[in-house]
Amino acid sequence: MKRAVTVFGALALGWLAIEIAFKPFLDKARAAMDKSDPARDPDDVDEDNKKLPSDADASDA
Template identity: 70%
Template sequence: MGKSNPGKTAAVVVAALAFGWAAIELAFKPWLEKTRKAMDKSDPAVDPDDVDDAAAKTEPPPEVIAAAEKAVAEAETAANPEEPVAAAE
């Protein structure tokens, strides 16, 4: 065997690391893609445990409330046709 020089050793080490990296990427590709997509969606500045559910605290617009009340009244009228239901105003 010949003498090993530092340049050849460094080249072999870099090639081995590149081959190992490629092997890991290919072996775990589906899992890594899912993980990377999840990380792209996340915001590191926001803690999910501290986020309040703002959608639950806000009221729907008045026209949505009126439409819902009208739909409930129509459903009750359809269920009990002999009893007229007064719509709440």
């Protein structure tokens, strides 16, 4: 059991180190994947405040 906890801790620490070391690259890659989502309609998202047009219409009423 102690060995399993040690291995899990080492894996978690390794993952954290990779996330911190490559954060700028990973952020760009995740943004690119979000932009290339075929289900995403660019007309539905306002890039300045990330609100859906339907949210703005509901608050105007």
